[in-house]
Amino acid sequence: xxxxxxxxxxxxxxxxSAFAGFVLMGSDQSEIPVAAADSYSLENxxxxxxxxxxxxxxxxxxxxxxxxxxxxxxWVNLSAPAxxxxxxxxxxxxxxxxSYGSQMYGTRIERLGGIYFNGSWTEMHWIKPYQVGYxxxxxxxxxxxxxxxxxxxxxxxxxxxxxxxxxxVQRVIDVITGxxxxxxxxxxxxxRADLQLAALGKx
Numbered sequence: 001x002x003x004x005x006x007x008x009x010x011x012x013x014x015x016x017s018a019f020a021g022f023v024l025m026g027s028d029q030s031e032i033p034v035a036a037a038d039s040y041s042l043e044n045x046x047x048x049x050x051x052x053x054x055x056x057x058x059x060x061x062x063x064x065x066x067x068x069x070x071x072x073x074x075w076v077n078l079s080a081p082a083x084x085x086x087x088x089x090x091x092x093x094x095x096x097x098x099s100y101g102s103q104m105y106g107t108r109i110e111r112l113g114g115i116y117f118n119g120s121w122t123e124m125h126w127i128k129p130y131q132v133g134y135x136x137x138x139x140x141x142x143x144x145x146x147x148x149x150x151x152x153x154x155x156x157x158x159x160x161x162x163x164x165x166x167x168x169v170q171r172v173i174d175v176i177t178g179x180x181x182x183x184x185x186x187x188x189x190x191x192r193a194d195l196q197l198a199a200l201g202k203x
Contacts, residue, residue: 044131045157047132047145051158052160056126065175067174068183072093072114072115073113073197074088075112075195076112077195078101084195095112104163105125106132112126122163122169134147152166154166156169
């Protein structure tokens with residue numbers, strides 16, 4: 001008796017599934033709303049003011065945001081194998097993104113860039129945008145909102161997120177808003193490595 005009831009149940013499921021498929025095939029697919037939200041959309045930050053919106057595929061993109069007197073820059077794909085990121089940690093200057101990359105945001109840092117100029121630095125963090133809630137003072141600069149993150153550091157949201165001390169971050173914003181970027185570096189060919197570095201030597 002149990003096997004007969006089970007067979008009836010399975011048969012009923014098959015008939016209902018076929019009916020549902022028939023109904024869906026007959027509907028106009030253009031009327032069905034499709035959620036095509038870009039998970040990397042800047043709108044996902046839900047933040048006011050300008051947001052950084054810059055390509056971040058390699059060292060060339062980092063240098064285009066770097067002030068004129070930049071002496072060193074790097075770009076690292078943190079999604080690369082662990083041995084490469086470990087080598088980058090040991091070879092490159094100490095970095096907040098390397099040290100605290102999984103703790104700084106509500107999502108992990110996928111790509112990391114850094115520039116060094118005027119005895120200071122600014123980091124660039126490529127993260128998946130998420131809604132950022134902040135209730136503290138926000139410092140506007142060129143309509144970009146600098147969010148204080150303690151210990152004199154500020155963050156400007158975008159793709160990538162800028163992180164560092166206030167004055168160096170402002171110099172990067174100056175470049176993004178039309179100031180002169182560094183022209184001291186000549187890159188040979190198109191860069192495709194997961195770790196890219198540009199530095200000026202002393203002659």
